[in-house]
Structure formats: structure tokens, C-alpha cells
Amino acid sequence: MKLYDGWKITIGLIIFTGFFTLPIWLNLTSAESKVKPKLVYPEDAKECVEAKDYMNHFHMDLLNRWRDSVVRMNVRYVVRNGNILTHNGNKLEMSLTLTCLKCHSNKKNFCDQCHNYLDVKPYCWDCHIEPKGGSR
Amino acid sequence: MIDRRNFIKIVSFGGGIALATKFTSDLISQSERNDEPSSGLKAKRWAMAIDLEKCEQSPNCNKCIVACHSYHNVPQFDNPKDEIKWIWKDYFHNAFVTQENPYLPKGMKHQLVLLLCNHCDNPPCTNVCPTKATWKREDGIVMMDWHRCIGCRYCVAACPYGSRSFNWRDPRPFLKEFNPQFPTRTRGVVEKCTFCAERLSRSQMPACVEACPSNALIFGDLDDPSSEVRKVLANRFSIRRKPELGTSPEVYYLV
Numbered sequence: 369m370k371l372y373d374g375w376k377i378t379i380g381l382i383i384f385t386g387f388f389t390l391p392i393w394l395n396l397t398s399a400e401s402k403v404k405p406k407l408v409y410p411e412d413a414k415e416c417v418e419a420k421d422y423m424n425h426f427h428m429d430l431l432n433r434w435r436d437s438v439v440r441m442n443v444r445y446v447v448r449n450g451n452i453l454t455h456n457g458n459k460l461e462m463s464l465t466l467t468c469l470k471c472h473s474n475k476k477n478f479c480d481q482c483h484n485y486l487d488v489k490p491y492c493w494d495c496h497i498e499p500k501g502g503s504r
Numbered sequence: 505m506i507d508r509r510n511f512i513k514i515v516s517f518g519g520g521i522a523l524a525t526k527f528t529s530d531l532i533s534q535s536e537r538n539d540e541p542s543s544g545l546k547a548k549r550w551a552m553a554i555d556l557e558k559c560e561q562s563p564n565c566n567k568c569i570v571a572c573h574s575y576h577n578v579p580q581f582d583n584p585k586d587e588i589k590w591i592w593k594d595y596f597h598n599a600f601v602t603q604e605n606p607y608l609p610k611g612m613k614h615q616l617v618l619l620l621c622n623h624c625d626n627p628p629c630t631n632v633c634p635t636k637a638t639w640k641r642e643d644g645i646v647m648m649d650w651h652r653c654i655g656c657r658y659c660v661a662a663c664p665y666g667s668r669s670f671n672w673r674d675p676r677p678f679l680k681e682f683n684p685q686f687p688t689r690t691r692g693v694v695e696k697c698t699f700c701a702e703r704l705s706r707s708q709m710p711a712c713v714e715a716c717p718s719n720a721l722i723f724g725d726l727d728d729p730s731s732e733v734r735k736v737l738a739n740r741f742s743i744r745r746k747p748e749l750g751t752s753p754e755v756y757y758l759v
Contacts, residue, residue, distance in 0.1 A: 439649045442641065444705040445543055452543065459543075465684060495650065495687040497577075
């Protein structure tokens with residue numbers, strides 16, 4: 369069998385495959401993204417309601433559980449081992465605004481960092497008020 | 505030497521016991537997690553009595569309405585068609601349509617009556633909700649979950665008291681001040697009075713009850729014979745709005 373203009377076709381194919389798989393090669397050589405979320409953690413609070421790793425991955429589940437607990441089951445406070453958790457002498461409520469955003473008081477430097485990075489748009493703040501005024 | 509039959513008996517018996525203990529201990533630890541140390545005000549049947557005589561003495565007083573609407577971030581719209589209201593006033597003959605009687609005392613006929621969600625014992629609004637965004641709690645409060653409301657407005661149609669308002673527009677631009685203790689709502693959900701369920705769970709009385717300077721609003725447990733509501737209902741004659749509909753409203757008006 370004779371392939372007419374074989375070397376031209378081969379070179380073209382090689383260039384095409386290389387170009388087509390360029391994203392794979394780029395990712396293999398430099399997997400690091402240039403833009404990274406920069407989280408600013410609160411300075412005055414050392415402990416969160418759950419471990420940092422858990423919060424990183426499952427804070428949305430926790431918030432959903434809190435929502436159902438407060439709104440639907442009428443259980444308002446965070447309970448650990450039968451006792452209500454406290455922070456600075458105040459009972460800890462299962463509340464996005466009154467508990468989470470008390471410490472993480474700057475939404476732009478905390479929540480938005482990852483949410484923008486991953487392009488997720490939670491609608492929490494359509495209703496729940498972020499600290500310092502309400503304009504979104 | 506154990507024979508095969510006895511061996512199986514012993515092993516399955518032991519395994520069964522082990523499984524049973526694990527299961528019950530799991531159950532116990534789970535119930536411990538869900539059992540909140542009792543906090544907040546609890547009741548078997550929350551209800552309210554409104555003293556119309558006291559209310560009549562200061563007809564321009566709007567303190568309860570202002571307190572409720574500012575606490576719950578209820579917006580003020582220019583167009584009455586967009587109106588959101590949790591607690592409001594209307595004339596006696598509008599509030600008590602079936603109590604109409606041409607020979608009522610003059611003052612009563614044109615009196616403004618305080619109106620709010622009646623937290624019916626047999627609420628028609630909850631029956632029609634397709635998402636269970638509104639339901640009757642065990643303590644009688646007809647509660648709303650704005651996370652679940654899809655804005656179908658069946659409940660608005662079902663409520664015979666006009667207690668439910670729909671957010672036709674985004675409420676945020678129409679709020680001058682925000683109370684950070686309470687969320688706002690968003691366009692496309694229904695809202696109404698919740699008997700201040702969030703305040704009760706923090707051991708506070710409803711905002712309107714707390715704001716009334718003359719104690720015309722009496723709130724308490726109907727199931728408790730020694731509660732203030734029961735006492736006042738036992739001593740004074742009271743009426744309810746449209747009781748003939750079978751909704752069994754739990755807001756009583758002392759006349």
C-alpha cells in the first residue's frame with residue numbers, strides 16, 4: 369500500500385495530536401493554578417465548631433443540618449455531649465449570621481474566596497444578612 | 505468436644521448478643537446527640553389573646569406593628585399591591601365579617617382591630633403546601649420554612665384571614681434598616697407571622713407582646729390552666745375570627 373504524501377500527513381497528524389492534547393501536557397507539567405483563593409482567618413478566634421478539614425469539605429452539609437435543626441426541629445443551640453457549646457460566655461446558635469459570620473466577619477475575604485474560585489453561587493445571602501449592612 | 509450443632513448454637517447466640525448491644529448503644533448515643541438540654545420557652549399550645557378594650561384606649565398606637573416589622577425586616581412598599589404584612593390593623597366590620605350587627609356599640613363598629621396569623625389548630629394553608637414549606641408544629645405554631653417555599657401561593661389562597669403576603673419584588677431595597685438577628689426574604693416566597701418562634705427558642709416573648717405598653721397582648725400556653733391566657737379567657741368574653749370555617753383560630757379577641 370502506498371500512502372501519497374505520507375511524510376506531510378504524518379507531520380500534520382503529529383502536530384494536530386500535540387496541539388489537541390496541549391491542555392493535558394500543560395496540566396502535567398504545571399498543575400498549579402496561578403490564581404488561588406486567599407482565605408483570611410479570624411485572629412481572635414482559635415477554634416471552629418468542627419475541625420478545619422471537616423469544615424473545608426463539609427461546611428455546606430453542616431449548614432444544611434443547622435438549617436433543618438433550627439427551622440424544622442426547633443433545636444437552636446449547638447450541642448456537644450449533652451451540653452450547649454458556648455463562645456465567650458454566649459450560647460452558640462446554629463446560625464450562619466450569628467455564629468459563622470461572628471468570627472469570619474469578612475465575607476469577601478473568606479466565603480467568597482473559594483466560592484468565586486470554584487464558581488459556585490450559594491444563595492445564602494439572598495436572605496441572610498452579611499455583616500456590615502445588607503447590600504449585596 | 506463440641507459437636508457441630510452446639511458450635512453453631514454458641515456462635516450465633518454470641519453474635520446476636522454482640523449485634524444487639526452495638527445497635528442499642530448506637531441508638532443511645534444518637535438520642536443523646538439529638539436531645540437538647542431544654543432551652544427556650546416551651547408549650548403544648550401557644551395562643552394569643554388581644555384585649556380590644558385596652559387597644560381602643562390608644563387608637564394611634566402602632567408600637568406592636570413597628571416592633572414586629574422592624575425585628576423581622578418586613579419591607580415598606582409604596583404600592584399597596586406589593587404590601588407585606590405580619591401584623592396589621594383593619595376595621596372591626598372587616599375583621600369580624602360574620603359578627604356584623606347593626607346595633608353594635610358605636611365605638612366598636614369603627615374600631616381598628618389588630619390582626620395577625622391566627623395559627624389555626626386546623627390550618628388550611630399547611631394542607632395545600634406542596635413542599636411542606638409551611639406546617640403546624642407540635643406546639644401549635646404554624647411555621648414557615650422560607651428555604652423550601654417555591655412561591656406557588658396556594659397558601660395565600662387557602663388562608664381565609666389574609667395573613668399571608670407574597671414577595672412580588674426583592675424586599676431588600678425597601679428596607680431602610682436591617683436587623684441582623686433575622687434574615688430578610690427574597691423575591692418569590694410567601695411570608696407571615698411565626699409567633700416569633702425564633703424568639704421563643706431564645707426564651708423571649710414575641711416582639712409585639714413585648715412592645716405593647718398596656719399589656720393588651722397576652723401570649724401563653726392554652727394547655728396550661730394556670731397560664732395568663734387561660735386565666736384571661738376564663739374571665740372575659742372572647743371572640744375569634746370566622747370560627748365557623750372550622751379552622752379553629754388560636755388568636756382570641758377580648759371584647
